[in-house]
Amino acid sequence: MALGGASLLIGRRTQTNLRALSVMNAMTMCAHQYEEYVDPGWFPGMVNVAIFKSDQPDNYPFNPHSAMCANIAFRALYVPAMLFPKVKWLGLPPVLLGIAQAFGHAVVMPRMIGTKYSPGALTAALLHLPIGITYLSALRKQGPISRSDWRKTAGVLVFFFGAGVAFPNISNADKNSPYKFTAHQMGRYGAQPVPASPELGDGSSPGSAS
DSSP states (O other): OHHHHHHHHHTTTTOOOHHHHHHHHHHHHHHHHHHHHTSSOOHHHIIIIIITOOSSTTTSSSOHHHHHHHHHHHHHHHHHHHHOTTOHHHHHHHHHHHHHHHHIIIIIHHHHHTOSOOTTHHHIIIIIHHHHHHHHHHHHHTOOOOHHHHHHHHHHHHHIIIIIIIHHHHHTOOTTOSOOOOHHHHGGGGOOOOOOOHHHHSSOOTTOOO
């Protein structure tokens, strides 16, 4: 990842294919979600315990169903940029989102929870960020980005965060939800203290009478 991102930054002056960069950005989102939910995969535990302070973190307020809906919306944001690479206000939203992901996962979240790493930080910082910088450089070479493009970009992002992120998470927040994250996805945030054995706790042997 580091080599790929560095190569893009070094050669960004010659990287002018917006569709190719949009495809790379979309593929990075798939890798980003893999880092969040599979390896190391404990993004859900971090969100529910460290951020939301949930007392039922395996399924509230964030749960697999709301995660699925939001992640589909995330991927959908990247499709128009690949289909219509010349439309600037369709290409900018996923690029800006990727750059924001880099700062969110690598800077903001670690400070919030007091750790050096949050799942998603590597793909965001090493791939989303350099791809975004390269994309913006290539886009500027094709002409100035108008105020109208920026306004439409902002509108797309506001709609995306409202309908694609906030709505599925709020509407699916349910303590009785049957959808639960796995122990692996909870990671260290799902570990429960093991109660002391009665036999060891009072010093009596398993067969002794009270």
